[in-house]
Amino acid sequence: MDAKYGPGARPTGHSYCSSLGREILQMKFKNRTEAATLLARELKQYRSKSASRRPLVLAIPRGSVTMARIVAEQLDADLDILLVHKLGAPGNPEYAIGAVAETGAVLRSEAVSALGISEDYIEQEIRAQLQVLQERRKRYSASRPRTALTGRTVIIVDDGLATGYTMLAAARTIRAEKPGQLIIASPVASPSAAELLSAECDEAIYLHVPEDLYAISQFYEEFPQVSDKEVEDMLRPPMPFTQSVVRELVIVDGHARMAGELVLPARPRGLVIFAHGSGSSRFSPRNIHVAARLQAQGLGTFLFDLLSEYEASSRSPVFDIELLSQRLILATRTIEQELKREPGDGRGIAIGYFGASTGAAAALYAAAELGETISAVVSRGGRPDLALDRLSSVKAPTLLLVGNLDKQVLELNRHALLQLRKGQLTVIEGATHLFEEPGTLDSVADYAITWFKHHFVSDWRISHEEFGKKSRGKKVA
Structure with a gap:
């Protein structure tokens, strides 16, 4: 033995x-x-x-x-x-x-x-x-x-x-x-x-x-x-999630058009909206990988472009966190309207954010504005320092995932953790900023699945209460 x-x-x-x-x-x-x-x-x-x-x-x-x-x-x-x-x-x-x-x-x-x-x-x-x-x-x-x-x-x-x-x-x-x-x-x-x-x-x-x-x-x-x-x-045996609906949606903000893809299982246990980092898009391979893992657990996902094609090419708005957050809020409202069209009325479905790099800052900024509309937030290699003045207003339990080799971003996250009401910092061993090292992105997915399911649980209206009462969250250094 x-x-x-x-x-x-x-x-x-x-x-x-x-x-x-x-x-x-x-x-x-x-x-x-x-x-x-x-x-x-x-x-x-x-x-x-x-x-x-x-x-x-x-x-x-x-x-x-x-x-x-x-x-x-x-x-x-x-x-x-x-x-x-x-x-x-x-x-x-x-x-x-x-x-x-x-x-x-x-x-x-x-x-x-x-x-x-x-x-x-x-x-x-x-x-x-x-x-x-x-x-x-x-x-x-x-x-x-x-x-x-x-x-x-x-x-x-x-x-x-x-x-x-x-x-x-x-x-x-x-x-x-x-x-x-x-x-x-x-x-x-x-x-x-x-x-x-x-x-x-x-x-x-x-x-x-x-x-x-x-x-x-x-x-x-x-x-x-x-x-x-x-x-x-x-x-109790899990409910079937084999039949998913895939829809192409367009988020409209004035003259800007942002394309996105909504994947919605037959009986969604919750829905996660992704906010990509600077220089990326809805086609981010890392976000697509995490989204696929979430979908396998019966969670809906929405990956979309935070910027129009023209804005993305000019690069000027990629660090405009206020603009990015407003796009995320607009996407959230669009998804809420889309869910209302679901059989049985999907208004009871919990919504969370998964943000990467600058997208994490936008997710936290948007979560601060939307309050209890957002049930949980996960940040991968995020820059919460870019939304520092809004962190204390974030009501959603927030998980900060950072690679131990991403030293500068790790320190920024340690500082940001102190400002969050309900925050936890988890350090992924052997990971750099992009989580390209073998197994590190799966670690991110594992932690994200557990976090969302634990904090979505009291909001599930169709499936079972699998993890007991909704976690109150706590700051963990």
């Missing part, structure tokens, strides 16, 4: 997860969404290469289902649940003295004898937890058969491992079904849990293995309970 402890697994106060693309002070995650996104980056070697070889991501309900859903989406994997429950100690149900699987298999820790726990208590706890598991199986997946595991790559995800006994029961349950590969993945694990599981899987991936783990929640800024309803919604 190969145990892969994340970079800085036992830090002395400050660690840098170089392969994860961001600094984490004392390895404290903002929430499960952020932890899952970082964990998925470490699991990228298991990304599906063909439909017949899709990995299977298993979640141990309830909390880890949120994370497993994100990991599965980013690895293009299937998602299912594995029903295992800890056996709680007398008077301290959060402390695991063992675990039971829905198959009836039971594991007991050394604490049972050390604490002198009676056999009557153990049997009573086993019966109680088996009843919980049976009720969950009925509620979560009564209408679908359990996924076959034989020969498959199986990744078990949990939001944290304290004693490790619940994961141990899970791993042994899966091993009995003869998977091709078994991987254990968790953002945080105690050293004893990591040691306990070392012989139970083909690879274990932990982002942090701290010496002083007392409770999993201490490593998350936000660690809310996950309800049964949220689990049901996340496990």
Whole structure:
């Protein structure tokens, strides 16, 4: 078994997860969404290469289902649940003295004898937890058969491992079904849990293995309970998005005409309007790549020219952020009118911005003017400094993506982050300004997908509430 402890697994106060693309002070995650996104980056070697070889991501309900859903989406994997429950100690149900699987298999820790726990208590706890598991199986997946595991790559995800006994029961349950590969993945694990599981899987991936783990929640800024309803919604099969409508639209601003392409899935989960950088256009290969990734997740996209052909050739307006933002606002209003013509009325569809370089400045400027009309903003290698006086007015949660090798722009973004109400800066390792390095643009797409879906969720009127309540956002250095 190969145990892969994340970079800085036992830090002395400050660690840098170089392969994860961001600094984490004392390895404290903002929430499960952020932890899952970082964990998925470490699991990228298991990304599906063909439909017949899709990995299977298993979640141990309830909390880890949120994370497993994100990991599965980013690895293009299937998602299912594995029903295992800890056996709680007398008077301290959060402390695991063992675990039971829905198959009836039971594991007991050394604490049972050390604490002198009676056999009557153990049997009573086993019966109680088996009843919980049976009720969950009925509620979560009564209408679908359990996924076959034989020969498959199986990744078990949990939001944290304290004693490790619940994961141990899970791993042994899966091993009995003869998977091709078994991987254990968790953002945080105690050293004893990591040691306990070392012989139970083909690879274990932990982002942090701290010496002083007392409770999993201490490593998350936000660690809310996950309800049964949220689990049901996340496990419900996704709605089909195979039939997309492609329309050519023209944005008219006086004598200026700007062409664009609207791609709208049959049941859009939201729509992202792209704002390209100086010297680029709606044909930007990088924006087209990210747009295709968003479309695959059921998000609509609109790529258009911010300038007319004459304006683009003269180059004079390429840094006119106020003009570019007004074009973006005009495009937003045009798209809103277009959505009203959709069957069922598309006025409930959330709208977000994806801006690159100077286009990011225009997106932030426009978002400040439009307020709650814009649900989320993502900036790729952006120049938010060009809209500095408007940043404090941006209500939309904003994700700033910058390559660590794009040093000047990185410093500009660090400064801009301080002005945003709801901002996060994520540094992509090994990337320069244009994200031309292998894998870096896919990292941008991965983070953008997670950001938009997380912040669009409360605005989806047709599909399920997959990621719980809308994030409040927080500044992260």
